[in-house]
Amino acid sequence: MVLYAPTPTDTFDRLESEVRSYCRGWPTVFKTGQGAVLTDEDGRDFIDFFAGAGALNYGHNPPEIRQALIDHISAGYVTHSLDMMTVAKRDFLETLSSLILEPRGLDYKVMFPGPTGTNAVEAALKIARKVTGRQSVAYFTNGFHGMTLGALAVTGNQYKRGGAGVALSDTVALPFETFFGEGVDTLDQLEAMLADQGSGLELPAAVIVETVQAEGGVNVASPEWMRRLSAMCREAGVLLIVDDIQVGCGRTGTFFSFEDMDLPYQPDLICLSKSLSAYGVPFSIVLLDPRWDVFAPGEHNGTFRGHNLAFVTAAAALREWWTDGALSSGVADRALLVNIELERMRDAYPDHFTEVRGRGMIQGIVCADPSLADAVCALAFERGLLVETAGPRGEVIKILAPVNIDEALLAKGLGILRSAVDDVIAK
Amino acid sequence: MVLYAPTPTDTFDRLESEVRSYCRGWPTVFKTGQGAVLTDEDGRDFIDFFAGAGALNYGHNPPEIRQALIDHISAGYVTHSLDMMTVAKRDFLETLSSLILEPRGLDYKVMFPGPTGTNAVEAALKIARKVTGRQSVAYFTNGFHGMTLGALAVTGNQYKRGGAGVALSDTVALPFETFFGEGVDTLDQLEAMLADQGSGLELPAAVIVETVQAEGGVNVASPEWMRRLSAMCREAGVLLIVDDIQVGCGRTGTFFSFEDMDLPYQPDLICLSKSLSAYGVPFSIVLLDPRWDVFAPGEHNGTFRGHNLAFVTAAAALREWWTDGALSSGVADRALLVNIELERMRDAYPDHFTEVRGRGMIQGIVCADPSLADAVCALAFERGLLVETAGPRGEVIKILAPVNIDEALLAKGLGILRSAVDDVIAK
Amino acid sequence: MVLYAPTPTDTFDRLESEVRSYCRGWPTVFKTGQGAVLTDEDGRDFIDFFAGAGALNYGHNPPEIRQALIDHISAGYVTHSLDMMTVAKRDFLETLSSLILEPRGLDYKVMFPGPTGTNAVEAALKIARKVTGRQSVAYFTNGFHGMTLGALAVTGNQYKRGGAGVALSDTVALPFETFFGEGVDTLDQLEAMLADQGSGLELPAAVIVETVQAEGGVNVASPEWMRRLSAMCREAGVLLIVDDIQVGCGRTGTFFSFEDMDLPYQPDLICLSKSLSAYGVPFSIVLLDPRWDVFAPGEHNGTFRGHNLAFVTAAAALREWWTDGALSSGVADRALLVNIELERMRDAYPDHFTEVRGRGMIQGIVCADPSLADAVCALAFERGLLVETAGPRGEVIKILAPVNIDEALLAKGLGILRSAVDDVIAK
């Protein structure tokens, strides 16, 4: 089926801003997507180990929910509804409640802050500040939370921060668990700073954390560290915001990335987006402890809070994948395959790779030299694999395939990766 | 066609955050939408004079482009692509260029900043600051530009600003053309402030302006004022950002709201969103003068910049409505009907209404007492009309119907409005 | 009496920072000072129409209080006492209370914030923010309040502001009474902004004002404007801070510059410094309405809050000059002489001078071209008169002689000024 006429190949150079980025590493024009495979307009297939930066946990255009989307559109159901009530929104709310929140014993109200992750983070920060009356929010080194001014202020990356053109204030960076390496307990240090009235660290309104820092280089927080962080925040009257935008929705095996961590308190606020819509369409929610449901009507708003196509696909996805444990066990199996392969690479090239790390279907292998990571990804693309780097210097090759990827495809993709590694290093 | 099972009626109270707002004034559950009509699950029809706060200029689910959307989905074309190249994105870029930019003699690069208006505003602010090396951005009283921290800092409304919980800095408010009423030329005052080195007004990186302030109360900038603003900015080396999110895409008759104003210079940056996707799905772009295409690759990013469903619907809409002048002339006709009716109301109740104002299909009638506006909207809802208030005190009844609304429906809606006005005042 | 040996003449160039300024316009090395006369090391006398930028209202080294200073030092009384209690401090407090506050029916507590004007302003801003819980403070165009970060943020001058190197936040500039010229009532505009919730003007903690803007160009607030400002602030719950640092202590004839304005409410906070010590030594106080005495012990501190030499000279000055009305009536007489002379100049050169303005012993004549002001001051220096420019472009020749200057000296100085004007214009 041909929907789009061929056009001059220089369109993007000519018309699109220089800010575009991924298209530079993957210089082809994509046409169709199915599961873990993208196909370009010349018919070339690419195995996708990037999965929309975590937005496509269930793969491209999952057939299990496509029909629900088409049916909604065909029947003329409401598409755009601001924060009015619609049948599709109600269905999403009920499904989320009955399939996700209730079975996990979680008690949250749902806020629709606008359809992107950064909208969710901005809303969560506002709430935390309103609840506590404090201004500062703490974030972690190499945390990544978004590009709008409030979210950018809790993002560690200097290159991104520099884009703001203004001072990013009312936030403070704390070292992530692994930041100073072995032997330094970063929460001991945080505890010392909170206890010392001269530390310059004012008591923050909230701490925002990713349990696995994806963009930041696949840095994994341990359950012990997360438990202590949860307890410390509660004791100090600081809200804990879990940004599960990139590693929620099954990426680590469970729906929430912290589910199996036995946290002493449920997070005060949770941000979800990316794979929540399950179909790659914009969608985002904030889950808020009912005690923190303090916004007055309309105090935060936005045009696309009522994106009903996303309500449809998100609810369908919850019904499809979150009524039993099949997806979770599948994730564990696939993660093992990835891990074995990465460990094998590291063992094969101990001078080139310093570490393998990750949880579930987000894993990375750390290159001693970032240029190795670049070269491997470039060669992988030529051989039909989309894989990207992460980390402050781009030193981590990050494996972020759909969590339900067919195992044969996964194996094939890992094979391409291995061959790329071998050939780059051999050069 | 029944896609969604009935569920407990208290779903929204029970599960959704208190921040929800429009649903409080319009307490019913909507199911389907077609053109200017929304239908609730009990089969009740409502004429929509709100049009998704300007996101549905072409009405709900316009049939002219629905098939393109379904075809794209059915054929398995890419839905989510970050900033990778896709056939649908290319088609959108070429269509925008050939149907909109070239015929108008406009020279812009296109940036995809994320799919919401506030993403676009944040990106535009970053660019202006990077280009100029200055930090401050000037905005106008009662301007409304978004809810994320950077955009909120250029939004006048205190209630919204207060939601931030932190000081909103690096911005300065200037009086809009009409703010001080007759006899005060606000650009004379701005000129005086820029000329006096002790005015406390540091030279801003940019001025951001809506040609019609919609949320702010249907405040209309005159062409003369806009021309002088454009010239003053250029002379001072200040970038002019036109936020055409709410009144672009045909709301005033032309595609851009400033098209017929004969500005001496094309705006440096233009933000578009809302009706750009034409189908109510999230979408946003920034048009930037090629000289200001200064972001380095990836300096601003976001997960949902490559929302291909929106590329499809947006391109289809440009082809459907922007190849001839039919839509524009239709807007003029309908706007006249609206204006005549509002003038009639004001003349009928000179004690209750102080002014009628607007341009094209955004018009408002100003109530002496905001409670009148509330009461009229509430009664209109009961009688099958969705219409909302605007302005700093909610004192303006704002008519924002789809720009291509059937004239009979428009007349019917205006009739409901008139009857609501009569009955509220009679009480 | 020779205390200082002659040294290389290039000392200042060689050792002092380039930031030095006044010495560039008055390139000689001063040795002694007495009353309105400074004498350089070559024995040349200069009539001083600058008076330490308002710090020497009673002239250099006034003999009336010199002995008190010498006696205190000779007797070994405490010089430095932080905020400990001393006999000299008690004497100052009692004298201020009995000679200044009580006779005027003013009820204030006295805070010693550090010995400079900017310390006083910073303390006043802190108090206003603590009292109200708000962050923003409003100041006026061409206001000048100090060089430390908080005070600089309420100073209009861009050149000074630019020195901060960071964004100056939590403040907002309002137009001073005379800023937009005849026909614009700036308080009408402020009222409109406060009334409109979309104006972007958040309710400030305080408004800080000079009744005569000295550095800003000798801009004089009228009693009517000040009364209305006082009433508006009180009604809105905004604190009114009068910065009387430069024009208090008799500069306008009365001790406080607002005394004869019949304000409806006493200012919430008053900053005094400069001539308060009467001898040119650093000293500053904040007078605070007892309701706003909200600092906890030590919440603001500073090493030189207990400068006992200043306690001595300040108390001596109050006893010397503020027990009867002689000083005030003398100021009126001298001001008239100044005013007559300046009016005469303006009348003589209507193309060169646009306006004469001032109150009491701070008066200015506005040059159409700032270069005239510079040239006049330079020539005056050559002829034995120290006089400086003010205003955002340095366009105002400012007459700021000691308020008790001998009338013959005053006449002589005015004669030099007149001859300099004549000769510069004649060139």
Next chain:
Amino acid sequence: MVLYAPTPTDTFDRLESEVRSYCRGWPTVFKTGQGAVLTDEDGRDFIDFFAGAGALNYGHNPPEIRQALIDHISAGYVTHSLDMMTVAKRDFLETLSSLILEPRGLDYKVMFPGPTGTNAVEAALKIARKVTGRQSVAYFTNGFHGMTLGALAVTGNQYKRGGAGVALSDTVALPFETFFGEGVDTLDQLEAMLADQGSGLELPAAVIVETVQAEGGVNVASPEWMRRLSAMCREAGVLLIVDDIQVGCGRTGTFFSFEDMDLPYQPDLICLSKSLSAYGVPFSIVLLDPRWDVFAPGEHNGTFRGHNLAFVTAAAALREWWTDGALSSGVADRALLVNIELERMRDAYPDHFTEVRGRGMIQGIVCADPSLADAVCALAFERGLLVETAGPRGEVIKILAPVNIDEALLAKGLGILRSAVDDVIAK
């Protein structure tokens, strides 16, 4: 000699702000001061182990320089001169250059930023930001640099910071050498943060440091740590500001506290104040590497920059004490006495005292329980000794006697302290 009449004893309660602090712990009215002894109006003597918080290193009213002060005043030399040239200023500049800078091989320009320490810090921060074009400045935990907004933003104490009433931005706190205790090298951590582009630590304009944190609790930086800090700053292009306001001018034995540390580079900027005037009168300078002498004329100013009484006393002090090594060796002797006594106390009460620390004539003993420190100081006052607490919880008893205190007096004071400790603990 009676200069001040007795007055009601409630003067301070009635007239002075609640912010006053030291007077609460030392509730008597002081009259005269000589060397290390203050005498109240009832004739009671107090040995002063506080020395004006470091402003009286040479004791109260040192006779060696009193006559110079009286002579200057008596002869009618200029007292107040803004930044004009005077004979006294020239003498100070030449004396500083020849007696302090040249012999130490230091190359600095001298800036007079206003007469208090916080003025100096504010000026130094401005310069660092202007030189580098960066905004952020790093300071250390428990650093104390002043009470005006810019200086407060680099001060660690939360109580003081809270007084600002606004967010303190453009600064970042780093852990001081000793902050995390043994085993953590805080500069290793800083190095890691600077090296990692995702650490959230933007490259600062400057680092500001006290070599001994006085207010912060007598925390002593080691020469090794200071050397590495100096090298790290230079390598990163970050300016190093040494705030020697409290521990310069001989407090540690040398004129500058870092003199004997063999720093690889001279500090870029040095702030001096407090004991610089040697007589307790307000005075402050910034020493700036000639490369950083970047302020334009008048870009920073202030009324009391030309405090000639301080020029006189400061120059006299340099001549008196800094032409040979007598003062330094005396400091070493006295410091040993203090240290022996404090160590003895700690050994006697190991459960009550955790640590003795300090350098030269600033030493402290750390109490396990801050209430012990309070009680000891209170009892010491009753017995004729002024001594204060320091540290974030007030847990350190700080010995800060004049550096030239008579050894018998020192011994007597230490005896009082010891008896107070014994008696408090015995209770």
